[in-house]
Amino acid sequence: MTLAASRPRPARDAAPRPGRARHxxxxxxxxxxxxxxxxxxxxxxxxxxxxxxxxxxxxxxxxxxxxxxxxxxxxxxxxxxxxxxxxxxxxxxxxxxxxxxxxxxxxxxxxxxxxxxxxxxxxxxxxxxxxxxxxxxxxxxxxxxxxxxxxxxxxxxxxxxxxxxxxxxxxxxxxxxxxxxxxxxxxxxxxxxxxxxxxxxxxxxxxxxxxxxxxxxxxxxxxxxxxxxxxxxxxxxxxxxxxxxxxxxxxxxxxxxxxxxxxxxxxxxHPLAHRQVCDTSTTPQVCVNARYRKLLPQVRDALSGLTDRLDGVRNVPVRFEDLPGRPGPDEVELPMTTPIGRSVVRGRLTDPGEFAWAAGVMLRGRGECDNLAPHVTRADDAVEHYLAPSPLERSFDTQRAARGEQEPFTRARARLASMGEEERRAWLSAYFAARGDCAARGVPAL
Known part of the structure; x- marks a missing residue:
């Protein structure tokens, strides 16, 4: 007797799982x-x-x-x-x-x-x-x-x-x-x-x-x-x-x-635009707009040479201010009204020396005056050279020397630098008493 080969039972087709409908x-x-x-x-x-x-x-x-x-x-x-x-x-x-x-x-x-x-x-x-x-x-x-x-x-x-x-x-x-x-x-x-x-x-x-x-x-x-x-x-x-x-x-x-x-x-x-933060330990005081308060240490350090040289000098402004509008009678504008991209890039002063020079120019207050007397021009140049010289000062000197006009400026600078401390303070006090005056009749000669 032969045994019939058993056939495998056909497997049932697996029922498809319902897929999750995509949105x-x-x-x-x-x-x-x-x-x-x-x-x-x-x-x-x-x-x-x-x-x-x-x-x-x-x-x-x-x-x-x-x-x-x-x-x-x-x-x-x-x-x-x-x-x-x-x-x-x-x-x-x-x-x-x-x-x-x-x-x-x-x-x-x-x-x-x-x-x-x-x-x-x-x-x-x-x-x-x-x-x-x-x-x-x-x-x-x-x-x-x-x-x-x-x-x-x-x-x-x-x-x-x-x-x-x-x-x-x-x-x-x-x-x-x-x-x-x-x-x-x-x-x-x-x-x-x-x-x-x-x-x-x-x-x-x-x-x-x-x-x-x-x-x-x-x-x-x-x-x-x-x-x-x-x-x-x-x-x-x-x-x-x-x-x-x-x-x-x-x-x-x-x-x-x-x-x-x-x-x-x-x-x-802006709620901070009309406020400022100040360092009152210097003369003049240094203030920056409250929107840039973290710049105050850098600005103070950049102006430290200038403010140290003005210690004890009378008739200087009370502070550098950084507010919208014109400064008060005893104030001078900080050269930083629009800092981002100019004097400040990515939170750092781009050129502290140039910044200090610009502050010194603002301090003397005669940037818009024309036809100044020769002794006033020499005095302004000597004060600028003493407080914070321009980064381009050497170029300016070369141009004046080519015209034969540099010698009086050199003597004026040397005269201011050779003064004693008390004499220089007295001279600077008289100089700043006439700041902002285009006639500048009270500016002492050098």
Whole structure:
């Protein structure tokens, strides 16, 4: 008897496990044009900021203004162009009729394409802004970070991206994106910097200075103004009931009226701009604006030679001051009214010797006088040489020597240097009694 070979029982097909449905935004957010657009925003803004880093790095207000200007002038046109290119994609691919048959509504389909791009644009700007803040953090000279403006700028870039998406769908031509970017750049520049009166407040660019801060409601109003216009354009293009666009457009109109009506009230004085910190151990005292309080030790050290030589001299100003406006009658302006990028770069004095010389010139107070008497010119030169000589003094001396005019200046310097301590203090006291007087009748001769 033969045994029949047993057949293996057929295995049951394994039931497929239900996979986790992927969100429709994932494909747009991970692949395609949106990540490249975010990278382009980051690269453009970071490059522009790095090229001008000496003009803002180290000052929080300067960093805020530079990042804001760069984001609006470069970021907004780039976001509009990116959105426009993305919006015209269906027409270029000839898939409009196919997408029209999809189960999703027109608004949902629009947002599935527009939101990933807008978020990537905002992410690129955010990365550039964070890099700028970190670059200022390690060499900040005082003050504190200003975060309201960068947050508002991120919302403005999102609005620009959405508006560009609508423009790309309405006018799906290859030249629409670059032309829209150029028009936005020119329009923002003209409206923001032109003589448009209160209408310039409608531009996200705005105008300001490091001694001012935006009013607390201004960033919110700007976001509502730009966001309302973008949302109105989206709803007018995608919603079944286009009357829904009136809601965001009404909010934008209210915000626009507030911005225009505010006039010059959009900005107020920086809370630290009218304060200063002083070192009272020197003569004259040395004060710096409270926004740059960490610079005080460097400024004091740079002026130490000058202040030591003025110890015991009468009629000198009480202090070097660093406040907006003209100094008081017993004060002299510190040569540091706009330090970032000039006398100060990345939290350090660029040339302490030149800074001390400029302070000495401010101290004598005759920088705007013309046709001074020869003995006054020689006295000014001798005092300058004694207190803090110019880094270019040798060049000036060579030029005067070529004209045969240097010998009287050399004798005057030698005469002041050869005086005894008490005699020199008395002479300097008489000299500073006539400071600021262009007639300079009381200046003693050398």
């Amino acid at each position: 429709p935004l994932r494909a747009e957010a991970v692949r395609g044009f949106a990540p490249w657009a975010g990278a382009a925003v980051l690269l453009t803004l970071a490059t522009a900021l790095a090229a001008t880093s000496e003009q803002w790095q180290g000052g929080w207000a300067e960093t805020r203004d530079r990042v804001h200007t760069t984001a609006v002038l470069l970021g907004v046109p780039l976001a509009l162009a990116a959105g426009c290119r993305q919006g015209g994609r269906e027409r270029r691919r000839r898939t409009e009729e196919l997408l029209a048959t999809a189960a999703r509504g027109r608004t949902a389909g629009f947002l599935a394409s527009a939101l990933p791009l807008a978020l990537w644009v905002a992410a690129g700007y955010t990365a550039a802004a964070v890099l700028a803040l970190c670059a200022t953090w390690y060499c900040a000279t005082g003050d504190r970070p200003h975060l309201a403006t960068p947050l508002a700028d991120a919302a403005v870039l999102v609005s620009a991206s959405l508006a560009g998406q609508v423009a790309g769908r309405v006018v799906p031509r290859r030249l629409t994106a670059p032309l829209l970017a150029v028009a936005a750049y020119v329009g923002l520049g003209v409206l923001g910097h032109g003589d448009g009166g209160s209408l310039r407040n409608l531009s996200p660019l705005g105008e300001g200075s490091p001694t001012e801060v935006p009013a607390a409601w201004q960033p919110v109003a700007t976001v509502v103004w730009t966001g309302g216009l973008a949302a109105g354009a989206v709803l007018a293009y995608t919603a079944r009931r286009r009357a829904a666009a009136l809601v965001p457009l009404t909010a934008a109109a209210v915000a626009g009226v507030l911005l225009v009506g505010a006039g010059d009230g959009l900005r107020r004085a």
